[in-house]
Amino acid sequence: MHALLTIMCKISLLIYLIITSPSIANEHSNHSQNAHVHGLAQLTLAIETNYLLISLTAPAYSLVGFEHRAQTPEEIAKLNKIKKTFTEINNIITLSKASCKLINTHINMDALLPLTNDVNNNHTFHTEHTEVIIDYTLHCLSLTDISSAAVTIFEYHPNIKKISAIWVTDSQQGAVSLTATENVLSWQ
Template sequence: MQIHRLCLAALSAFAVGQPVVAQTRDLHAHEHGHVTLQVAVDGESVEMILEAPGADIVGFEHSAETDEQKAAVQEAMADLADPMALFILPEAAGCTGEAAEVELHQEGDHNAFEVEYSLTCTDPAALTEIETRFFELYPSVEEIEVEYATPAGQGAGELEPGEALPLPTS
């Protein structure tokens, strides 16, 4: 009973001390070799969000310390920024996209690259598949999990080396 009270007291003290941020120990699942890509198609605009663990892109997952590591991060950011070099979309769709902003998030001992690409396609109906050169650039990546939302519906699939992932079109 005594202990019980103590616990309650401690809990309420904690609650009073931390009223706003409820989830201070909320960590994201983290898996090496596992990259996610989200593709949304609406009208002529195509938006893609890519998330990749730092271990696969630059080979380390702590924050860059040496000059060498900093250079590696700079290089990776430049490589990841260009959607047209990273992804292969059907020629007929006529997609163009400018260099995107690459962010590097550090969460504890892990880091992750995150990129948001905005593309414009003259004929989005021709966007029947997507392929990537990611595996050639970063060999330790094993799978890219893709989620998509297109006019024909939502769905998920996996990008594999040398294989295009079909996208539903209406």
């Protein structure tokens, strides 16, 4: 586990360097990687030796249609449904020919969950935007034979219109925009 944590720290640093790098920032015109725009999600794919880390950040509005804390049974049901679909990685991204095993899934939709009564008493309703963040960690026997993945989330969540993707390997990095019709993320 320690080795994995070290890799994740290193990858976080690489991603930070890429996001702040002027050359790649220019490819996104004046658009910040972290801007919250409904319909636009951010995807990061990082490879180091046998680990593949995939992280998706999407506006909650584009997934469930609201960004406040769930209040009605219908809203809570929507959150449960979406959480269930994201436990299946193929509903977001599909790797061809890869001998990879999903070893960790983390779905963060905390800001959409109802507060407990105790906290609720002190809670003022906020109108800020809210995002859902999904992280997958895969362990792969070999990552040398794959260099692309199909992003499938557009099929299941048509309100996601565009994804700003960045990828990082041991030796290279890049950024690309993906849509329903241009949904293949290639690296190398």
